[in-house]
Amino acid sequence: METTKVNAAFLCNYxxxxxxxxxxxxxQKKHKREGSLATVTYETVHYLQDTDCKKQNPASIKKFLDGLKNLKLTKTEKLMMVNTPPRTELEIQLIAQESEERLSEEDVRKIIKLANECLPANDS
Incomplete structure (x- = not known):
């Protein structure tokens, strides 16, 4: 198998x-596949179910991304925010390069509010 288009699309954890x-x-319905593929699939799903993506859905992700449209963020930064919704200013600084220059304090508060409203934290 070979990759025909590198970075043709990014997928979020959800x-x-x-x-x-x-x-x-x-x-599971068909015959058993290779053990290693089944193991990787199981382990990955098990890991992702313990992250914030467990409570996400397409509508909440779209609402969050629509709220970020007018901000100076790259696609990769937005993807990282969907995968690990920022709850503090520090988390935004870690995700967005040079966030102090690119985002106002109001923008940072908006991102945190959107994350809390649209992408609830997984409490487990």
Whole structure:
């Protein structure tokens, strides 16, 4: 197998979890696949279910991304915020390079508010 288009699309953790759950369900119904693929699929789904993506859905992700449209963030930074929703100013500084120059204090507060409203934390 070879990659035809590098970075053709980015997937958030929620999308990866959905794809792997479908793969896991389809392999359970059919004959067993290679043990290593089943193990990787199981372990990845198990890990993702303990992250914030467990409580996400396509509508909440879209609402969050729509709220970020007018901010000076790259696609990669937005993806990182979906995967690990920032709850503090420090987390935004770690995700967005040169955030002090690119984002106002109001922008930072808006991102935190959006993350808390649209992408609730996984309490488990």
């Amino acid at each position: 999308e990866v979890m959905q794809i792997l759950q479908q793969l896991k369900d389809s392999t």
